[in-house]
Amino acid sequence: MYSYANKRIRIREETPTLRSHDFDEIIHPYSPIEAIREAERCNQCALPYCIEACPISQDCRGYVTLISQGKFDEAAKTVLFANPMASSLCKACYHYCETACIRGNRGLPVAIRHLKRAALEYGDSDLEYASAARLGFQVAVIGGGPAGIMAAWELALRGYSVTVFEQDSQFGGQMGAIPRYRLDGSELEKDMHRLRGLDIRFHTGRKAGTDFTPESLLKEGYEAVYVAIGTSAHRELGIPGEEKPGVYPALEFLKEANRGAPPEVGKRVVVVGGGDVAMDAARTSLRLTNGGQVVVAYRRTREEMPAEKEEIKETVDEGIEFLYLAAPLEIRGKDRVEGVVFQKMKLSEPDASGRRSPVPIPGEEEFVPCDSVIAAVGQKADMIGFSRELGLAAGSQGAPEGKLPGFSTGVEGVFASGGKSIVFAMAAATKAAEAIDAYVSRKHGLSPHPRPHPFGDRESVPVPSGYTGPSWHF
Numbered sequence: 001m002y003s004y005a006n007k008r009i010r011i012r013e014e015t016p017t018l019r020s021h022d023f024d025e026i027i028h029p030y031s032p033i034e035a036i037r038e039a040e041r042c043n044q045c046a047l048p049y050c051i052e053a054c055p056i057s058q059d060c061r062g063y064v065t066l067i068s069q070g071k072f073d074e075a076a077k078t079v080l081f082a083n084p085m086a087s088s089l090c091k092a093c094y095h096y097c098e099t100a101c102i103r104g105n106r107g108l109p110v111a112i113r114h115l116k117r118a119a120l121e122y123g124d125s126d127l128e129y130a131s132a133a134r135l136g137f138q139v140a141v142i143g144g145g146p147a148g149i150m151a152a153w154e155l156a157l158r159g160y161s162v163t164v165f166e167q168d169s170q171f172g173g174q175m176g177a178i179p180r181y182r183l184d185g186s187e188l189e190k191d192m193h194r195l196r197g198l199d200i201r202f203h204t205g206r207k208a209g210t211d212f213t214p215e216s217l218l219k220e221g222y223e224a225v226y227v228a229i230g231t232s233a234h235r236e237l238g239i240p241g242e243e244k245p246g247v248y249p250a251l252e253f254l255k256e257a258n259r260g261a262p263p264e265v266g267k268r269v270v271v272v273g274g275g276d277v278a279m280d281a282a283r284t285s286l287r288l289t290n291g292g293q294v295v296v297a298y299r300r301t302r303e304e305m306p307a308e309k310e311e312i313k314e315t316v317d318e319g320i321e322f323l324y325l326a327a328p329l330e331i332r333g334k335d336r337v338e339g340v341v342f343q344k345m346k347l348s349e350p351d352a353s354g355r356r357s358p359v360p361i362p363g364e365e366e367f368v369p370c371d372s373v374i375a376a377v378g379q380k381a382d383m384i385g386f387s388r389e390l391g392l393a394a395g396s397q398g399a400p401e402g403k404l405p406g407f408s409t410g411v412e413g414v415f416a417s418g419g420k421s422i423v424f425a426m427a428a429a430t431k432a433a434e435a436i437d438a439y440v441s442r443k444h445g446l447s448p449h450p451r452p453h454p455f456g457d458r459e460s461v462p463v464p465s466g467y468t469g470p471s472w473h474f
């Protein structure tokens with residue numbers, strides 16, 4: 001057994017100076033031997049906190065153990081048992097498992113996400129999912145993001161015929177905005193290729209609310225409809241000048257950059273916002289300005305920034321500047337953006353919950369010249385064309401949801417959910433898919449169908465020993 005159990009095997013990444021000029025991937029995978037060494041650090045806890053912290057209850061301990069034994073094929077299969085989007089998640093997951101890893105109490109947690117990547121890189125990961133016997137029931141899914149894809153997988157495995165309607169020309173939802181230095185674009189293709197044996201039809205360019213509605217799909221003969229439309233519309237800054245050429249919503253900006261057609265940003269960019277999307281927009285802008293200047297403006301201080309600490313550090317390391325305690329007042333410019341006027345702010349005394357709000361300092365303003373502005377102040381669902389009867393409302397994770405436990409809406413047979421991250425969206429989809437299966441089965445006098453073995457084997461997938469249930473709740 002490797003003796004330096006508290007010392008994580010170093011993850012190789014590009015230096016800030018090199019990486020900030022192009023969109024090449026920053027993180028390099030472990031070599032097989034490095035992966036085995038890192039996997040040997042796993043404590044093999046009798047109570048698997050990592051599995052309980054994972055929204056889709058992946059058997060992290062199981063695949064880490066297999067890697068420590070050099071069994072990469074078996075590790076890849078274990079990863080893919082519960083995770084049909086593993087190629088994407090092995091690079092982009094927020095790794096809730098690692099936060100729960102007890103190795104993190106004294107040193108760095110086991111690099112579980114990185115080991116997942118090793119399993120898929122060095123093991124046979126081009127497996128094909130197989131469905132149980134066809135049930136002869138059709139279900140429609142609206143939205144081709146992680147929640148929609150996960151629900152399609154869950155239902156098709158059970159033998160349903162699934163049709164996914166996506167408004168965009170590409171699948172992946174917000175994942176399509178994750179910059180190429182984190183996801184190079186090939187990952188979703190690999191994930192979707194494993195679905196090739198399932199009865200799923202994918203349609204792009206079909207928008208619910210315009211081309212059809214959940215109710216019209218029910219009338220067409222679908223037994224149930226799952227609405228997984230996420231948060232694809234941007235929140236506006238709500239200030240004068242926002243309509244000027246050179247102002248871009250972050251989500252669209254990032255998707256266009258990934259598709260090789262970024263808008264013209266010039267040499268100086270101001271990004272407004274303090275979340276992960278703002279960091280991605282700033283770092284993408286920096287790469288597009290070719291040595292220009294990027295400023296992130298946020299109305300509170302670095303301590304209150306909602307972005308992941310790791311993301312903020314990487315953004316700072318790349319040379320992006322931060323303007324704290326600044327709220328945008330007006331975007332100025334004649335024919336296009338020439339700069340932003342910011343109201344200087346201060347933090348109030350803590351309220352009862354201990355939270356300090358930003359309040360304006362009267363008369364203190366600052367003009368920041370720039371060629372473009374990227375608004376990264378949040379997203380919301382576009383629910384235009386969805387009926388009031390559905391009762392869709394943004395849930396705690398932002399996306400429109402039905403009611404718990406199964407995310408059913410006000411219209412019988414229609415379910416809705418989504419998530420604050422890829423893996424939470426997948427977990428929300430699993431819950432909805434189970435409810436859809438229970439609903440359709442009940443309607444036809446059948447028992448619900450538990451998720452069958454995803455590779456068509458006879459035996460069922462065993463529950464990891466010591467697993468007591470998820471440590472999180474919707």
Ligand SMILES: Cc1cc2nc3c(=O)[nH]c(=O)nc-3n(C[C@H](O)[C@H](O)[C@H](O)COP(=O)(O)OP(=O)(O)OC[C@H]3O[C@@H](n4cnc5c(N)ncnc54)[C@H](O)[C@@H]3O)c2cc1C
Nearest residue numbers: 143145146147167173174208230231418419420421422425
């Ligand atoms: C820039 C950025 C970076 C991110 N980075 C990470 C990360 O590193 N790790 C992580 O875990 N999460 C990350 N996230 C969050 C993650 O991508 C989302 O939480 C996740 O995609 C939500 O999945 P979803 O399926 O619920 O919704 P979405 O991804 O929003 O998918 C909804 C889909 O429905 C489609 N749709 C919407 N309305 C309609 C309609 N009327 N008809 C038909 N189709 C419709 C949309 O086009 C979209 O494809 C990031 C998000 C962004 C924006």
